[in-house]
Amino acid sequence: MQVTLFISATTSEFGDYRKPLGEALTRPDVAVKIQDDFYVSDRPTLVKLVDYIRECDAVIHLVGDVCGADAPDVEVRALVAAHADLATKVPGLGALLADGAQPLTYTQWEAWLALYLDKPLFIAAPTAALKQELARPSDDDQRTRQRRHLDVLRANFGRHADIQFKSLDHLSALLLKSTVLDLLVHMALTRRQGVDSRLVTEILKQQGRSGMAPALFRHLWKEWGGREEQLLKLANAIKAQGIEDLAAAEADPHQASVLRAAWQRVELVQALYPLADRLGLSLSRWQDLARAVADHDARDAPERVGLHELLLWALDANKPKRALAALTLLLHQGARAAEQQQPAASRALMQRLETHTDLQPHVGAAGQFPAPSQGPMHLYVELDLSPDNQRPLLRRYWVQHQGLPVMGDKPPDAESLGEQLQILADAVENPQGRPLHVELLAPLLLLRASQAWMSYEEDIGAFGGLEGTTGRRDACEDLRLAWRWRDRLDVKAKAHTKTNAARWKAQAPLVTANARRCRHVSCRFQDKQAAAPASPVQQDADDTHLLGLTFVPPSPDGNRDHTDAFLAALRLGAPYMLWPSDEDLDCEAFKQGVSACIDKRDIDELPEAFRQGREQGQFKAIVLFMDDPDRNPYELMGRLTAPDTPSP
Numbered sequence: 001m002q003v004t005l006f007i008s009a010t011t012s013e014f015g016d017y018r019k020p021l022g023e024a025l026t027r028p029d030v031a032v033k034i035q036d037d038f039y040v041s042d043r044p045t046l047v048k049l050v051d052y053i054r055e056c057d058a059v060i061h062l063v064g065d066v067c068g069a070d071a072p073d074v075e076v077r078a079l080v081a082a083h084a085d086l087a088t089k090v091p092g093l094g095a096l097l098a099d100g101a102q103p104l105t106y107t108q109w110e111a112w113l114a115l116y117l118d119k120p121l122f123i124a125a126p127t128a129a130l131k132q133e134l135a136r137p138s139d140d141d142q143r144t145r146q147r148r149h150l151d152v153l154r155a156n157f158g159r160h161a162d163i164q165f166k167s168l169d170h171l172s173a174l175l176l177k178s179t180v181l182d183l184l185v186h187m188a189l190t191r192r193q194g195v196d197s198r199l200v201t202e203i204l205k206q207q208g209r210s211g212m213a214p215a216l217f218r219h220l221w222k223e224w225g226g227r228e229e230q231l232l233k234l235a236n237a238i239k240a241q242g243i244e245d246l247a248a249a250e251a252d253p254h255q256a257s258v259l260r261a262a263w264q265r266v267e268l269v270q271a272l273y274p275l276a277d278r279l280g281l282s283l284s285r286w287q288d289l290a291r292a293v294a295d296h297d298a299r300d301a302p303e304r305v306g307l308h309e310l311l312l313w314a315l316d317a318n319k320p321k322r323a324l325a326a327l328t329l330l331l332h333q334g335a336r337a338a339e340q341q342q343p344a345a346s347r348a349l350m351q352r353l354e355t356h357t358d359l360q361p362h363v364g365a366a367g368q369f370p371a372p373s374q375g376p377m378h379l380y381v382e383l384d385l386s387p388d389n390q391r392p393l394l395r396r397y398w399v400q401h402q403g404l405p406v407m408g409d410k411p412p413d414a415e416s417l418g419e420q421l422q423i424l425a426d427a428v429e430n431p432q433g434r435p436l437h438v439e440l441l442a443p444l445l446l447l448r449a450s451q452a453w454m455s456y457e458e459d460i461g462a463f464g465g466l467e468g469t470t471g472r473r474d475a476c477e478d479l480r481l482a483w484r485w486r487d488r489l490d491v492k493a494k495a496h497t498k499t500n501a502a503r504w505k506a507q508a509p510l511v512t513a514n515a516r517r518c519r520h521v522s523c524r525f526q527d528k529q530a531a532a533p534a535s536p537v538q539q540d541a542d543d544t545h546l547l548g549l550t551f552v553p554p555s556p557d558g559n560r561d562h563t564d565a566f567l568a569a570l571r572l573g574a575p576y577m578l579w580p581s582d583e584d585l586d587c588e589a590f591k592q593g594v595s596a597c598i599d600k601r602d603i604d605e606l607p608e609a610f611r612q613g614r615e616q617g618q619f620k621a622i623v624l625f626m627d628d629p630d631r632n633p634y635e636l637m638g639r640l641t642a643p644d645t646p647s648p
Contacts, residue, residue, distance in 0.1 A: 418475030480607035
């Protein structure tokens with residue numbers, strides 16, 4: 001079963017986005033339609049728009065400063081004649097069609113037709129910085145019309161530009177990780193329940209009409225009973241704020257009680273979500289904090305879900321006081337984790353907790369809970385080449401909470417390295433919600449870090465009761481990953497004598513101390529043809545701490561063209577490096593992306609900075625190398641034996 005998306009965007013502002021965005025979103029289970037695909041006919045464009053949008057499952061509406069070309073009055077009259085209920089069915093549209101009203105543009109009509117046809121409408125807007133970068137011709141009149149367009153959608157449907165994107169890659173990532181993923185989960189209902197696509201269409205339609213976040217709508221529907229005939233009633237009640245009337249009309253007193261309780265949870269999450277979201281914590285950080293709450297609360301936290309789901313999970317306890325205590329603790333920990341980076345947002349959330357009638361009684365206990373540690377834990381994973389020399393093989397791993405690393409049990413059985421790493425990360429006990437850094441100890445030919453090694457299929461619908469719904473995941477987007485050169489770490493490794501380990505141990509402390517003193521990271525880029533400097537540490541005013549290689553390392557598939565240049569760079573002894581894993585990565589884009597990612601970051605923030613970049617659709621083909629000799633798991637354990645030798 002396939003989800004079909006329609007991308008709505010003005011040609012003058014986002015014409016360059018439509019085709020590449022469609023290509024980025026297209027997958028075996030996702031099809032994308034754009035206005036360029038329209039068939040040639042003598043029918044008016046507005047009438048053809050109705051046909052196209054009717055066949056789609058959702059509309060992605062990009063709104064910037066340019067409103068586009070007006071739809072001619074003759075086409076509007078033809079549209080109204082063909083759809084007599086247009087002005088009455090869609091609130092707010094009648095006034096826009098009245099005599100003397102300013103005409104709507106084609107692109108604005110695409111949003112209104114999505115609402116008329118009961119299709120989910122997702123509004124995305126570029127950030128202020130991207131608007132300046134786009135620099136498309138516009139004027140005050142067009143900007144005013146766009147603001148009025150959004151104001152009417154907000155007033156009549158509660159629709160906002162919830163998706164704020166910084167680039168094409170960022171927009172693609174946001175849509176794939178939220179909008180498209182949620183549509184796929186909805187579509188999976190047909191396979192799970194053995195019904196035709198009519199149910200899926202109805203779920204999408206009513207969730208779109210309700211204007212509620214998909215996760216919250218699904219929660220209400222599932223808790224109430226998950227029956228098809230309930231969808232319309234639920235959407236109408238949400239729009240009218242009449243859940244109490246809906247519960248009062250329920251014949252089954254138990255179901256009425258369940259619906260009321262679910263609505264109370266949803267209302268609380270809706271009220272607190274904006275404050276929590278403003279903290280700026282990544283989903284991975286929220287996941288860390290949820291695991292700490294789960295350990296304290298003796299129940300499992302859901303893995304790799306959104307913030308709405310995590311807040312609902314905290315409230316999903318068998319006793320109301322316990323549920324409120326868990327939610328208070330999760331939000332309290334989030335506020336404490338963000339107090340250095342986002343002090344104003346942290347204070348706002350704390351004040352809300354301290355004044356909320358239901359949550360305030362639990363703030364004192366939450367304050368007694370250990371503060372989230374800012375220092376990371378480490379998961380060290382030793383890799384080797386598989387017997388066929390084509391892929392990485394996970395040999396063993398260690399977890400370092402405090403002090404010495406502790407060797408783990410047998411590596412998990414999974415098809416890809418990415419899935420194995422995710423299983424290990426999920427299993428790490430983390431009572432303080434500390435960030436987990438995963439360091440991969442790899443031989444030379446694995447340092448290219450192919451993207452294919454990190455992707456895997458995962459059940460994405462389990463939390464919503466839709467087990468068996470699978471989607472493609474990338475461990476690079478969820479984990480704070482860094483690679484290390486195994487041969488240089490282990491003095492008994494066969495290739496150790498070729499690694500120039502003495503220079504590495506001498507240079508690394510200087511670079512690390514310099515980076516910590518500056519409290520931010522700067523990068524120097526080196527091309528394959530450039531002569532290697534005598535030292536990775538520059539003594540001028542622009543001290544650099546990160547060495548960026550602009551060429552692809554050798555790999556196990558036989559591509560070893562860059563072996564000499566890559567080895568020469570490694571032997572410089574630089575502890576912090578990065579390089580591309582994709583031959584087609586544009587060199588200038590690579591440099592600009594890296595510079596933007598590390599801006600105002602200190603050295604310890606690099607794994608999280610690049611994880612966020614991958615999650616937002618950037619840096620998927622960039623490998624982060626952090627080879628600090630002070631954190632050598634082999635030496636820490638006193639195990640100076642080769643990797644093939646059993647540990648004592």
